[in-house]
Amino acid sequence: MMRSILEWWRGGxxxxxxxxxxxAARLAQLHGASFAHxxxxxxxxxxxxxxxxxxHRLRLGRKTIGFAVSRIGADEAEILSVAVDQSHRGxxxxxxxxxxxxxxxxxxxxxxxxxxxxxxxxxxxxxxDKGGFVVVGRRERYYKQANGEQLNALLMxxxxx
Numbered sequence: 803m804m805r806s807i808l809e810w811w812r813g814g815x816x817x818x819x820x821x822x823x824x825x826a827a828r829l830a831q832l833h834g835a836s837f838a839h840x841x842x843x844x845x846x847x848x849x850x851x852x853x854x855x856x857x858h859r860l861r862l863g864r865k866t867i868g869f870a871v872s873r874i875g876a877d878e879a880e881i882l883s884v885a886v887d888q889s890h891r892g893x894x895x896x897x898x899x900x901x902x903x904x905x906x907x908x909x910x911x912x913x914x915x916x917x918x919x920x921x922x923x924x925x926x927x928x929x930x931d932k933g934g935f936v937v938v939g940r941r942e943r944y945y946k947q948a949n950g951e952q953l954n955a956l957l958m959x960x961x962x963x
Contacts, residue, residue, distance in 0.1 A: 815862075815863070816860065816861065816862045816895060816898075817861050818858050818898065818899055818902040818903070819858065819859055819861060820856075820857070820858060821857040821858060821869060823847050823850045823851065825857075825859050825866060826843045826844075826846035826847045826850060827843045827846075829857070829859065829869050830843040830845070830846050832866070832867075832868065832869060832885050832886075832887060833846075833869075833883060833885055835887070835888065836886075837885070838945075841883075852873075854873055854875065855873050856871070856873075856874060856903070856906060856907060856910070857870070857871045858870045858902065858903050858906065860886060860895060860896075860899045862890065862895075867886060867890045868886035868887060868890070869883070869884070869885060869899075870883070870884045870899055870900060871883045871884075872903065874907070874910060877912055878912065878913070878915070878916065879907050879914075879915050880916045881915060881916070881917040884896060884903075884926075884929070897932055897933065900930075900933050901933060904933070904960070904962065907962070908962045913962050913963040914960070914963075915959065915960045915962065916957065916958065916959050917958050918941070918944070918955045918958070919955065919958060920945050920954070920955060921940070921953060921954040921955065922953060935958040935959060936958060936960070937956050937957070937958055938957050938958065939957035940954055940955070940956055941954065941955040941956075941957065942954055
């Protein structure tokens with residue numbers, strides 16, 4: 803299991819590790835708490851067994867508090883989701899998770915990474931800006947909220963080479 807120590811934190815050592823199917827339930831729980839349309843345990847189990855999908859978990863002590871998921875195609879990848887438990891946000895852990903995840907993608911030969919982010923999601927936009935991503939497009943009314951509101955998505959890109 804690939805692992806990198808992030809920092810010493812109250813509650814134990816934080817680490818980014820390759821996720822496995824036994825993490826599926828917790829990843830689904832985190833996703834559901836972070837996004838309006840959460841992915842289920844079965845969806846995570848499927849992604850965790852696909853060769854072209856890379857999933858990392860962020861662990862603090864013995865508890866998984868975040869994850870990053872990307873799908874790889876040739877020398878490109880798309881970040882599908884990044885989430886950190888609400889109670890652990892604002893500490894820089896998501897940046898370390900993202901950068902570690904990008905390093906593993908580069909190690910698999912990925913040269914260009916794309917993602918979509920809701921235009922008004924300022925914490926996520928700050929994370930991706932800090933991670934070296936730039937806006938390359940916009941999708942009008944891409945995200946549909948439970949209340950019927952439609953929000954714009956920004957398409958972002960980062961080159962690793």
